[in-house]
Amino acid sequence: MPAAAGLAAAPAPRRRARRSIGDALTAGGFLLPNLVLSGVFLVLPLILTVVISFQKLDSLGPAQWLGVNNFLDLFRDPTFYETLWNTVVFTVCTVPLGMAVGLGIALLLNTVMPLRTLWRAVIFVPLVLSSVSVGLLGAWMFDQYNGFVNKFLAVLGIDGPDWQSNGTWAMVSVILMTLWQRIGLDMIIYLAGLQGVDPAVLEAAEVDGASSWRRFRSIVFPLLGPSTFFLLIMNLLFSFQVFDTVYAMTAGGPNFSTTTLVVYAYQQGFSDHGPGQLGYAAAIGVVIFAVSLLLTAGQWRLSTTRDEVG
Amino acid sequence: MTTTTASAPPAVAAPATGPAGRPYRRNRFRRLRLVSAVLITAVMAFPLYWMLLTAFSRRDDLYAPGLHLWPQHFTWDNFSAPIERFPVWTWFRNSLVIAVAVTAITVVCNLLAGYAFAKFRFRGKNILFLVLLSTMMIPVQAIMVPQFRIATDLGLYGDLWAVILPESAAVFGIFLARQFFLGIPDELIEAARIDGAGALRVFWSVVLPLAKPLIAVSVLLAFMNEWNSFSWPLIVLFANEQLFTMPLGLVTDLQSQYTSDYGAIMAITLLSVTPILVLFVAFQRYFVQGLARTGLK
Numbered sequence: 032m033p034a035a036a037g038l039a040a041a042p043a044p045r046r047r048a049r050r051s052i053g054d055a056l057t058a059g060g061f062l063l064p065n066l067v068l069s070g071v072f073l074v075l076p077l078i079l080t081v082v083i084s085f086q087k088l089d090s091l092g093p094a095q096w097l098g099v100n101n102f103l104d105l106f107r108d109p110t111f112y113e114t115l116w117n118t119v120v121f122t123v124c125t126v127p128l129g130m131a132v133g134l135g136i137a138l139l140l141n142t143v144m145p146l147r148t149l150w151r152a153v154i155f156v157p158l159v160l161s162s163v164s165v166g167l168l169g170a171w172m173f174d175q176y177n178g179f180v181n182k183f184l185a186v187l188g189i190d191g192p193d194w195q196s197n198g199t200w201a202m203v204s205v206i207l208m209t210l211w212q213r214i215g216l217d218m219i220i221y222l223a224g225l226q227g228v229d230p231a232v233l234e235a236a237e238v239d240g241a242s243s244w245r246r247f248r249s250i251v252f253p254l255l256g257p258s259t260f261f262l263l264i265m266n267l268l269f270s271f272q273v274f275d276t277v278y279a280m281t282a283g284g285p286n287f288s289t290t291t292l293v294v295y296a297y298q299q300g301f302s303d304h305g306p307g308q309l310g311y312a313a314a315i316g317v318v319i320f321a322v323s324l325l326l327t328a329g330q331w332r333l334s335t336t337r338d339e340v341g
Numbered sequence: 342m343t344t345t346t347a348s349a350p351p352a353v354a355a356p357a358t359g360p361a362g363r364p365y366r367r368n369r370f371r372r373l374r375l376v377s378a379v380l381i382t383a384v385m386a387f388p389l390y391w392m393l394l395t396a397f398s399r400r401d402d403l404y405a406p407g408l409h410l411w412p413q414h415f416t417w418d419n420f421s422a423p424i425e426r427f428p429v430w431t432w433f434r435n436s437l438v439i440a441v442a443v444t445a446i447t448v449v450c451n452l453l454a455g456y457a458f459a460k461f462r463f464r465g466k467n468i469l470f471l472v473l474l475s476t477m478m479i480p481v482q483a484i485m486v487p488q489f490r491i492a493t494d495l496g497l498y499g500d501l502w503a504v505i506l507p508e509s510a511a512v513f514g515i516f517l518a519r520q521f522f523l524g525i526p527d528e529l530i531e532a533a534r535i536d537g538a539g540a541l542r543v544f545w546s547v548v549l550p551l552a553k554p555l556i557a558v559s560v561l562l563a564f565m566n567e568w569n570s571f572s573w574p575l576i577v578l579f580a581n582e583q584l585f586t587m588p589l590g591l592v593t594d595l596q597s598q599y600t601s602d603y604g605a606i607m608a609i610t611l612l613s614v615t616p617i618l619v620l621f622v623a624f625q626r627y628f629v630q631g632l633a634r635t636g637l638k
Contacts, residue, residue, distance in 0.1 A: 171603040179408075327475045
C-alpha cells in the first residue's frame, strides 16, 4: 500500500523503520479502549464458555468437571433436536422469502413513480423498531380470539387458525412478523445494488429484443450478486440467532414448537421457570457459536470483497 | 451506497421508443406499478396503524366481536392504567440513560479504532480486524453464562453499568469508521504531522471535523441498537423492576401480568417506539445509509 505519494516523498529507510514502530504504538493507543472492552466482554466470555461447557454448573454450588458429558447429554436430548429443527425451519422460511420479496419491492421502487421515497421510507420503518415491539404487536395481531388477523379472516368467511395453541401456526405467525420487519433491509440493500446497474446496458438489451424477464435474469440479477451474497449471510445470521421476536411473541410456545436454539439456551441457563443449568446452557452456546462461526467465515470473505468494491 | 437520493431510472421506465401503441401500454403499466407500490406500502404500514388504533381504543371495543378499522371511542386509559401500576417512566429513563451512555462509549471507541485500522500500519492489522468483526457475529446467548459472571465479579450486578459496559463492546461501528477514514487523503494527515501535530491532535482537529456524517450515522445507529436491546438486559437486570428498560418492562411486567389487556401493552409499546420513530423521521437518510452499510438489523 504505497500511499502518500506526491507531497511526502518516500522517507529515508531508517526514518521509515522508526516511523512504523511509532505508528504501531500510536495505533495501539487508538485501539486500546476498544480492545479492552471487547476483550473483557466478548473474547474472554467466549473462551470461558468453552471451559464452562465441560463443567456441571448450576445457579447454586461450585463447578464440577464433567468432561464431554454436557455434549453427550445434548446430543441425546430430543428437545435439542426439536429446537434445532425449529431454527432450520424458521431460517429456511424467512431468508429466501424475505430476500425475494425485498428484491421484488426494490425492482418496483427503482422505477420512476410519484412519492417513491415515501413508499421506501414506510417499508423501511419496521426495521428501526425493536424486535420486542414487533413481537408484542405480532402476539396481538395474531391473537386467535381477538386479533386482527382472525377477525379479518372471519369477515372473509374463513375460520382463522389457532395461532397460539397450534405449534405450526404459531411458527407461521412468528415467520410472518419477522418478514414484516426484515423486508425493508432486503429492499434497501437491493436498491443500493441496483444503482450499479447501467441503464444503457439494459436499453441495449431491450433494443436487441430481450424480454423484461430475460433482462432481469441475464443482466440485473447477476449484477446484484454482491448484494445477494451480503444479504444471504446477514439474513442467515439474523434468522439463526433470532431471540427477541420469538421471546416476546410466543415465549417459545406452545410447548417447544417455536423454541429456537438460542431461546433454548436462554431457557436452560436463565429462565425463571427453567432449571438454571449453566454448564448445559454453555454447551448449547458452543454449538451456537460454532454455527455462527461458519456463517462468519462467509462474512470474512465478504468483507474483503467489499473492500475491493468500495 | 446512499439509496434515498434520486437515482438514474433504468431503461424499463424510460420513455417508450417501441412500435406504435406501446406508449399507451407503458402508461397503463406505470399506473399498475404505482398501485402495487401503494398497496404494498399500505400492507407494510398497517400493523403500525393497528398498534396506534389499539393504544387509543377502549377495552370493550377491542374485545368486542366484529372488525372495526377505525377507533370507536377514544381513550387515554391504556396509557394511564399501566403507568399508575408500573414504574414506566423509570423504565423510560433507564432506557435513555443506558442508550446514551452506550452510544457515547461505543462511538468514541469505534471512531478511534476505525481510524487506527484505516491510517496506521502495524503487524497483524488484518487478522485483528477480522477477529473484531467476527465478534459482531456472536449472539449474547452463546456467551451469556460467563458474561454474567464477569459482570458480577466486576461488581456491576444490580446496576445499570451491568448493561452499559458489556453492551459498549459493540464493534459494528469500526467497519463504518474504517471505511470512511480510508477515504480521507493521507496527504492531509501528513501535512498536519509535518506541522508538528501529534497523532491525537491530528485526529481531533483535522480528521474529526471532516467526519461529521460518519459521526451522525454512528450515533444514530448505536442509539437505536441500544434503545431496542433486549437480550442482555433481560439476563442481567431481570431481578430488579426498578432497573428495567422499556422492552424489559414491556415483556416481563406488562405482558405477563396484563396478558389479555393488549390496549395497555400496545400503548406502552407505542411509547417505547416513539423516540426511534421521531429520530427516523428526522434523520432518515443517516439511518438508511448506516443500516445499508452495516447490515445491522
